Amino acid sequence: xxxxxxxxxxVDSSNNCNLKCALCYTKASHHNAFLSPEEMDVIxxxxxxxxxxxxxxFTFNWRGEPLMxxxxxxxxxxxxxxxxxxxxxxxxxxxxxxxxxxxxxxxxAEDYKxxxxxxxxxxxxxxxxxxxxxxDKSVEGINNLLRARNGNKFPRIGIYTxxxxxxxxxxxxTFRELTKRVDYxxxxxxxxxxxxxxxxxxxxxKLGGQKYQNLELNFFNPTIPQGPCFWVGNSFCISANGDxxxxxxxxxREGVVGNIIRDDVNQVLDNAKAIRTQISTHGxxxxxxxxxxxxxxxEAW
Numbered sequence: 001x002x003x004x005x006x007x008x009x010x011v012d013s014s015n016n017c018n019l020k021c022a023l024c025y026t027k028a029s030h031h032n033a034f035l036s037p038e039e040m041d042v043i044x045x046x047x048x049x050x051x052x053x054x055x056x057x058f059t060f061n062w063r064g065e066p067l068m069x070x071x072x073x074x075x076x077x078x079x080x081x082x083x084x085x086x087x088x089x090x091x092x093x094x095x096x097x098x099x100x101x102x103x104x105x106x107x108x109a110e111d112y113k114x115x116x117x118x119x120x121x122x123x124x125x126x127x128x129x130x131x132x133x134x135x136d137k138s139v140e141g142i143n144n145l146l147r148a149r150n151g152n153k154f155p156r157i158g159i160y161t162x163x164x165x166x167x168x169x170x171x172x173x174t175f176r177e178l179t180k181r182v183d184y185x186x187x188x189x190x191x192x193x194x195x196x197x198x199x200x201x202x203x204x205x206k207l208g209g210q211k212y213q214n215l216e217l218n219f220f221n222p223t224i225p226q227g228p229c230f231w232v233g234n235s236f237c238i239s240a241n242g243d244x245x246x247x248x249x250x251x252x253r254e255g256v257v258g259n260i261i262r263d264d265v266n267q268v269l270d271n272a273k274a275i276r277t278q279i280s281t282h283g284x285x286x287x288x289x290x291x292x293x294x295x296x297x298x299e300a301w
Contacts, residue, residue, distance in 0.1 A: 007053055009057070011060055013066045016034075020131070026063040224294050229293070257272045
């Protein structure tokens with residue numbers, strides 16, 4: 001028997017978003033497309049019920065805000081009824097997370113994670129990226145989730161922060177208190193696609209005077225690695241219309257390797273693996289979609 005093909009899956013319930021964040025690297029792909037319950041069932045049939053596929057991680061969003069799909073709680077219920085053996089999570093800006101929606105989501109009492117984005121740790125830093133008035137909306141969304149959980153440990157709730165170099169001593173007191181009440185607080189460095197954004201969000205004094213450089217994704221770094229990154233050939237990034245892209249940064253048809261709803265899942269994976277082989281053999285510059293990307297090289301699993 002051949003070994004199972006390991007896969008990390010991202011699925012957008014919606015390709016749209018209600019915010020226009022300055023630091024968002026997927027907004028070029030935002031459009032009105034929403035996953036239906038029928039399409040969701042086809043996706044689950046192909047990735048969870050195929051004996052040749054081993055889904056290692058399932059993230060229920062990619063380019064869009066999942067709650068833009070009004071049926072998201074129902075889609076989440078469909079997913080959890082599948083009893084996936086992998087870790088399941090999704091990210092939301094929480095501005096649409098009313099108490100009713102929070103309760104509908106929390107009622108799917110399974111071991112999955114919800115990450116709410118609050119950037120920088122202060123009202124000013126968050127709203128500089130996400131727009132005026134959105135700090136309080138996101139905070140209220142987290143509080144709605146915590147209330148909906150009603151003292152239970154599931155779903156697990158986390159805060160996902162873009163680290164802009166602001167010391168924790170300068171965090172907004174409301175934010176600092178929330179980090180103590182949730183299960184996780186994850187901090188990541190921003191992905192800058194435009195170097196002009198750096199001085200708008202980074203204070204060199206708070207960063208020790210060092211010029212910012214994102215080692216993972218520094219798009220304005222002229223040095224491009226030539227080997228394949230982790231994502232290529234190991235991940236399915238599935239749009240709400242079923243198109244599968246080979247990585248999180250795909251915003252054109254060049255990165256599409258098939259359609260999960262129309263095509264055989266193993267053929268789509270073969271297409272993705274072929275790109276990884278092409279890069280491994282002839283370098284990243286041989287694949288037009290990947291030739292300008294500076295993400296670090298990574299081995300498959």
